[in-house]
Structure formats: C-alpha cells, structure tokens
Amino acid sequence: MAITRTTGKHRRPGRAPRTARSGANLAGIATLAASGVVAGFAAPALAASDDGRGAEDTGLRQAVAMGDELADQVAAQAETQQSFAAEAAAKAQAEADARKEAARLAAEAKRKAEAAAKKAKQEREAKERAAREAERKRLNMFVLPVSGSYLSTSYQASSGLWSSGSHTGVDFHAASGTSVHSVGSGTVVExxxxxxxGNNIVIKMNDGTYTQYAHLSSLSVSVGQAVTPGQQIGLSGATGNVTGPHLHFEARTSPDYGSDIDPVAYLRSHGVNI
Known part of the structure; x- marks a missing residue:
C-alpha cells in the first residue's frame, strides 16, 4: 500500500516549537529573578532563541553565572550578619556577666558591712557591759577614809577622854588638812x-549601815548628797574634844551614838586591807 503525504512544509520531529522553548527559558529566568537577579538579560536570551540553540544556551549560562555570583553575595552577607550577631550575643553575655559579678560583689560588700556592724555592736555592747560592771564594782567597793594612813587609836580603847569610858571608833593618823574620803557609796544624813x-559627817551606806567622820577642819558635802567610794567629803583637823589633829572614824548600825560596831572588822568585811 502506498503511503501518501499531504502536501506542505513539515518540521523535523523532536524539535520543540519556539514558543515552548521560549516559555521554558522564561521560567528559568523567572526563577533566578525571584532570587534577586535583575532580569535584564532575558531579552537577549529570548531574542537569541529564534536563531538557534546555541544562543539559547548562552543566555542560560549567563543566568546561571549571575545566579552563582548572587548566591555568593548572599552567603557573604549572611556570614557577615552571623558574625555581627555572634559579636552582639558575646557583648550581651559579657554585660550580663559583668552585672552578675557586680551584684555578687555588692552582696559580698553588704554582707561584710553587716558583719562588721554586728561585730562593732557586739564589741560596743561588751565594752558597755564591762564599764557598767566596773562601775558597779567601784560603787560597791570600800576604801580607807584616809589614803596611806594607819591606826593611831584602836576600837574600844579605855580612857577618861571619852564619856563612855572607851573608844567608840578608831583614829587614823592625819595631819590637819588631809583629804578625808567616803569609805563607800551612800547618802549624807548629817x-x-x-x-x-567637832565638825562631823554621817553617811548612810548603801548596805544600810552608817559611817561617821569626826574632828574635821572643813566639810565638802551637805545633807542629802550622794557620795561614792573615795570621794573627798572634807579635810581632817582638830575640832571638838581632841588632843591633836586626826580622823575619828566610826561604823554604826544606826545614825545615833551608841550603835557603834568594830570599824576595823567592818572595813575588812568589805574588802579593805587594814
């Protein structure tokens, strides 16, 4: 059977129509354009597609080359941005670490300051307690009525010089004008x-007993005045019934004459070495 062909021009099989090739080329270029490539090269590529496959390939190679260059630029920018981001993160971390260290140092300084203040307070309170204790002991202590003196007449010595027939106190050797002290804490009642x-002073001691200081040349205290151990209350002399200057000292259970007790035993019971 004879094969007949219709008359007219025919194209070689396998070659895509120009419109199809142009569409494919445009699709590839559009893809590159979406990545930021300026699509100005598309026109020459499309124009060349009319003249043959070689021109079309040249356009694609240009597009690929430009795409590679753009990719390199994007990668470089991304690397630079990552570097900046890393530096910013490192700086932020360093600042955070610095703030944390500053807070730690401030807390440590505060702790040390509080510890120092607490220690200073404890030391101050200890000193105050020691001072109070020392003052308490001082106020409760007893001393000799005349410093560095000695007894010239003992307690209950017999003599016609005394109306009772015996000495109701003791005499301390003291030249006229010698300082006379209260033997302890108390209040002046006479x-x-x-x-x-003669000129005399009677003190009610804090323990409820009484002491008397007689034959004074002058007085330094008045009734109702509080006195402390060792405080000067007058000066020794020879006023009243005496044969010479000295201090007559008595210890009593009351402010009245006749309630006398042994003054030496009294002073020794309060820690005075006599």
Whole structure:
C-alpha cells in the first residue's frame, strides 16, 4: 500500500516549537529573578532563541553565572550578619556577666558591712557591759577614809577622854588638812557640828549601815548628797574634844551614838586591807 503525504512544509520531529522553548527559558529566568537577579538579560536570551540553540544556551549560562555570583553575595552577607550577631550575643553575655559579678560583689560588700556592724555592736555592747560592771564594782567597793594612813587609836580603847569610858571608833593618823574620803557609796544624813565630835559627817551606806567622820577642819558635802567610794567629803583637823589633829572614824548600825560596831572588822568585811 502506498503511503501518501499531504502536501506542505513539515518540521523535523523532536524539535520543540519556539514558543515552548521560549516559555521554558522564561521560567528559568523567572526563577533566578525571584532570587534577586535583575532580569535584564532575558531579552537577549529570548531574542537569541529564534536563531538557534546555541544562543539559547548562552543566555542560560549567563543566568546561571549571575545566579552563582548572587548566591555568593548572599552567603557573604549572611556570614557577615552571623558574625555581627555572634559579636552582639558575646557583648550581651559579657554585660550580663559583668552585672552578675557586680551584684555578687555588692552582696559580698553588704554582707561584710553587716558583719562588721554586728561585730562593732557586739564589741560596743561588751565594752558597755564591762564599764557598767566596773562601775558597779567601784560603787560597791570600800576604801580607807584616809589614803596611806594607819591606826593611831584602836576600837574600844579605855580612857577618861571619852564619856563612855572607851573608844567608840578608831583614829587614823592625819595631819590637819588631809583629804578625808567616803569609805563607800551612800547618802549624807548629817554634816555639821557634832559637839565633842567637832565638825562631823554621817553617811548612810548603801548596805544600810552608817559611817561617821569626826574632828574635821572643813566639810565638802551637805545633807542629802550622794557620795561614792573615795570621794573627798572634807579635810581632817582638830575640832571638838581632841588632843591633836586626826580622823575619828566610826561604823554604826544606826545614825545615833551608841550603835557603834568594830570599824576595823567592818572595813575588812568589805574588802579593805587594814
């Protein structure tokens, strides 16, 4: 059977129509354009497609080359941005670490300051307690009425010089004008002329007993005045019934004459070495 062909021009099989090739080329270029490539090269590529496959390949190679260059630029920018981001993160971390260290140092300084303040307070309180204790002991201590003196007449010595027939106190050797001290803490209940005692002072001690200081040349305290151990209350002399200057000292259970007790035993019971 004879094969007949229709008349007219025919194209070689396998070659795509120009419109199809142009469409494919445009699709590839559009893809590159979406990545940021300027599509100005598309026109020459499309124009060349009319003249043959070689021109079309040249356009694609240009597009690929430009795409590679763009990719390199994008990668370089991305690397630079990552570097900046890393530097910013490192700086932020360093600042955070610095703030944390500053907070730690501030807390440590505060702790040390509080510890130092607490220690200073404890030391101050300890000193205050020691001072109070020392003052308490001082106020409760007893001393000799005349510093560095000695007894010239003992307690209950017999003599016609005394109305009772015996000595109701003790005499301390003291030249006229010698300082006379309160033997302990108390309150003055008598200060003035005492007859045979001359100028005398009677003190009610804090323990409820009484002490008397007689034959004084002058007085330094008055009734109602509080006195402390060792405080000067007058000066020794020879007023009243005496044969010479000295201090007559008595210890009593009351402020009245006749309630006398042994003054040496009294002073020794309060820690005075006599």
């Amino acid at each position: 200060a003035g002329w005492g007859g045979a005692y």
